[in-house]
Amino acid sequence: MALAVRMRVPCRALLCAGAQLRGAALGRPEWAAGGGDGARRFASLRVLVEPGAEGRVAVMKLKNPPVNSLSLDFLTEFLISLEKLENDKAFRGVVITSDCPNVFSAGLDLREMYGRNPGHYAEYWKAVQELWLRLYLSNLVLVAAINGSCPAGGCLMALTSDVRILSDSPKSVIGLNETLLGIVAPFWFKDTLVNTIGHRASERALQLGLLFPPAEALQVGLVDHVVPEDQVQSMALSVMAHWLAIPDHARQLTKAMMRKATADRLIKQREADIQNFVSFISRDSIQKSLQIYLEKLKQKKG
Numbered sequence: 001m002a003l004a005v006r007m008r009v010p011c012r013a014l015l016c017a018g019a020q021l022r023g024a025a026l027g028r029p030e031w032a033a034g035g036g037d038g039a040r041r042f043a044s045l046r047v048l049v050e051p052g053a054e055g056r057v058a059v060m061k062l063k064n065p066p067v068n069s070l071s072l073d074f075l076t077e078f079l080i081s082l083e084k085l086e087n088d089k090a091f092r093g094v095v096i097t098s099d100c101p102n103v104f105s106a107g108l109d110l111r112e113m114y115g116r117n118p119g120h121y122a123e124y125w126k127a128v129q130e131l132w133l134r135l136y137l138s139n140l141v142l143v144a145a146i147n148g149s150c151p152a153g154g155c156l157m158a159l160t161s162d163v164r165i166l167s168d169s170p171k172s173v174i175g176l177n178e179t180l181l182g183i184v185a186p187f188w189f190k191d192t193l194v195n196t197i198g199h200r201a202s203e204r205a206l207q208l209g210l211l212f213p214p215a216e217a218l219q220v221g222l223v224d225h226v227v228p229e230d231q232v233q234s235m236a237l238s239v240m241a242h243w244l245a246i247p248d249h250a251r252q253l254t255k256a257m258m259r260k261a262t263a264d265r266l267i268k269q270r271e272a273d274i275q276n277f278v279s280f281i282s283r284d285s286i287q288k289s290l291q292i293y294l295e296k297l298k299q300k301k302g
């Protein structure tokens, strides 16, 4: 318990308070409770939270169409939902999945990193850091049910989970592809990957910006299971049951023991990391790369 308190992420309350203010300022309702068990089922515009069959598990569905890009609004809503679940002792595990067909998450929202001002970049990056810290250090069992494409920030999000299940579909590629955009994965993205697949495989994957198809993702250890698309959710719940068979306190302390040093590296230099991001992303050459990449994405359609 003492460890759990020590590990609380600084500024979380401030970020969430800010998010609520921003939501209120936009004049939309923050939360809509629904169903007979309204206290446990809640939704924001972009994140749907449903209790799983047994009640101890919640299913968080990302619904920021078309591609679940991690916009600032999405991140703030996601963080509020996660905090609600962390604070509700009834929940011990969360399955994170996508409500958008064929895409788990397209990663960071490129529109938040292109053509904005330094203040916006700083606010956005703080929210991205917060997402990673809150997920990586979560006391809950997190299972990522990856039912579609999962590049860059989407992959980072999945990597924070305790287990990853990937759908066996040609669209379900996963990896940190930042270099393909002409940008660089920050050290804490890299650390999370190294902790999962090891140093050599990470070096290759990061430099080449590899997006692994299912069989290769399984082979390199980026995901733990590959199953047909219609079995992703049931597999996630079955794996969850296995993890929930372990006493929480022992599992949580073990998870903290494995992850705390990695998280502390960022916690100790959060502000410097924000400044690095702002100056990197503001460079003309980086803005140009992002512009070209965004144009390529648009041209893909035509």
Ligand SMILES: CCCCCCCCCCC/C=C/C(=O)SCCNC(=O)CCNC(=O)[C@H](O)C(C)(C)COP(=O)(O)OP(=O)(O)OC[C@H]1O[C@@H](n2cnc3c(N)ncnc32)[C@H](O)[C@@H]1OP(=O)(O)O
Pocket: 066, 067, 069, 102, 103, 105, 106, 107, 108, 109, 110, 111, 149, 151, 152, 153, 154, 177, 178, 181, 183, 184, 185, 186, 276, 277, 280, 281, 294, 297, 298, 300, 301
């Ligand atoms: C010195 C060191 C200092 C380090 C400092 C830090 C440096 C910065 C680090 C930043 C780390 C970045 C992490 C990221 O996550 S960047 C985002 C990477 N994401 C991608 O590359 C994915 C791009 N998207 C796709 O490949 C496809 O969209 C996808 C396969 C996901 C889905 O394909 P589909 O065909 O279904 O959909 P479309 O491509 O037609 O897309 C639909 C619309 O959505 C827009 N879109 C797609 N992805 C994004 C995105 N990530 N952000 C914003 N918008 C996105 C796309 O343009 C389409 O829009 P329109 O309908 O308007 O055309």
